[in-house]
Each structure stands twice: as structure tokens, then as C-alpha cells.
Amino acid sequence: MLLIFPLPELDSDFYSIMEAAQLKKWSQQTPDNFSFVVKAYQAFTGHDRKRYTRKEMEELFTLYQKQLTPLQQAGKLNCILFQFPP
Numbered sequence: 356m357l358l359i360f361p362l363p364e365l366d367s368d369f370y371s372i373m374e375a376a377q378l379k380k381w382s383q384q385t386p387d388n389f390s391f392v393v394k395a396y397q398a399f400t401g402h403d404r405k406r407y408t409r410k411e412m413e414e415l416f417t418l419y420q421k422q423l424t425p426l427q428q429a430g431k432l433n434c435i436l437f438q439f440p441p
Contacts, residue, residue, distance in 0.1 A: 361389040362433060369394040369402075369438075372418050379425035390433035391426055400439050 367373060381391075397403040398415055407415070426432035 361386065362392060364392045364394060364436065366394050368419075368422075369397050372396055372415070372422055375422045375425050378422060379429075382425050382429040382431045385431065390431045392433050393423065393426070393435050395435050395437045400437055402440055 396415065396419055398405070398407060398412070399419075423432055423435075
């Protein structure tokens with residue numbers, strides 16, 4: 356029996372904030388019942404050991420939100436997964 360789960364975990368966002376155009380392309384190429392679990396960027400979870408100023412972190416959050424807009428508009432953003440280090 357073949358099981359198909361229309362709910363992948365998108366890990367690439369953990370390593371870098373992707374271009375909104377790429378997420379828009381994926382949302383257009385997937386069926387209507389398809390949605391994404393997007394892993395939060397590493398700077399938001401403490402995995403990234405770099406020290407960010409408050410302004411830098413606000414800019415990252417703004418960029419991250421903008422990147423997710425195509426998935427939100429298409430109704431394909433299921434959730435954002437925040438995986439914290441031990």
C-alpha cells in the first residue's frame with residue numbers, strides 16, 4: 356500500500372531565509388490539498404551562535420514573514436516548526 360502525505364517539513368528554511376518566489380513556485384506546483392510545515396530559521400531557535408542586535412533580529416523576522424507570504428496567501432502554510440537545541 357502506498358501512503359502519500361501531502362504535508363512535508365521544509366527544512367531548507369532552517370539554514371537560510373529563502374526567496375519568496377521559490378515558495379510561490381512550490382505553492383503553485385502542488386495540489387490544493389497540499390500544505391507545508393516550515394522549519395524556523397536557526398537564528399530564531401538559538402542554533403545559530405551569532406549574536407544579533409535587536410534591530411538585526413527584527414529585520415530577519417520581517418524578511419522571514421515576507422518570505423512566507425506566498426504560502427500564507429495560497430493557504431498552504433500549515434505551521435512553523437521551532438526546534439530548539441538541547
